[in-house]
Amino acid sequence: MFRIVCDTLSDFPKEWCEAHDVHLVAMHLRGKYKDELDVLGVHPADVYVDLAAKGILRLSQPSAAEFMEVFNQLIDQSDDPIICITASSALVQVFDNAVAAAREVKKRCQVAVIDSKLVSAGEAMVVADLVHARQVGMSFEEAIEHVQQLIPRVTVLFITPPGAALYNHTRSNPLKRLRTIVDGWTGSYGFVAMDGRGHLTRVGHHGDQRLLAGRIARLMSLDAQREGPLRYIEVSVGFPRNLSILEKPLDTNEFTSTRSTVINASGSVAVALGLGAMGIAYAPVRYLVHESSETDPLKDLESLEREGLVAHADDNL
DSSP states (O other), rough: EEEEEEEEOOOOHHHHHHTTTTTEEEEEEOOOOEEBBBBTBBBBHHHHHHHHTTOOOOOOOHHHHHHHHHHHHHHHHHHHHEEEEOTTTTTOOOOHHHHHHHHHTTTTOOOOEOSSSSSSSHHHHHHHHHHHHTTTTOOOHHHHHHHHHHGGOOOEEEETTOOOOOGGGGGGGGHHEEEEEEHHHHHHHEEEOTTTTTTTEEEEESHHHHHHHHHHHHHHHHHHHHOEEEEEEEEEEESSSSSSHHGGSSSSSOOEEEEEEEEOOOOHHHHHHOOOOEEEEEEEGSSSOOOOTTTTTTTTTHHHHHHHHHHHHHTTT
């Protein structure tokens, strides 16, 4: 057995993590007067409301001390080793801080920190498959090898609203920053992909989201021709969801694909992608743990997420 840790850039609701023994380390959401813990302290729905009201939120990563706190809690509970999956180190410094924390506890426990080079639904796909690997009895070493083989096969694509920040990556490049500003003025939606190094790159833009959704379907079709059937996760930023634009071109006989679940973006992902963003993460089935409707850890995600949203609404009445 092994324990699993990930950050909130994976988009998982805390209810799902509690049900599947996955332990979250939260990104920080900083507003004008407060500092909130993503998912654990502030519900994504509240972040969506702030974004709709044009609130300014900034992200900062959890410290090494915060990772150490979670690692030590798990070590106090059992001697099981820990696998920690982090969001792309090209976007945030989560990986470096997790590695620093792992060094501090190495005399007490074996901790493997893996840079997913992914974010949002892509990181979620890796973590969910790791949960599945644990369910079917993979050892610590086997699970690490499996995840490292899976990560390069996961594709992440987003359709972002005009002017999306994309983790401020464009600030380091004035030309890219100018493109973001121009897209905001012209109302162009961004077509954003994650490259092999874990960067989010705006690879296209258009005023019609449906055209960009068609591009996603064509890319999936090409990958399915090379790799076989695909499994995918859809992600949405905001309520109500507007995923029909994305789903319509996927309703085709050109390739075989199965949706695992739909996930609502965490606050930290919502701040970067923008309200109204949508996306998809997919991987060839042959690189995933053998799927079974009985053991698929994502089968209950949407119901648990709904329960959490209802409970959150009741708490705020």
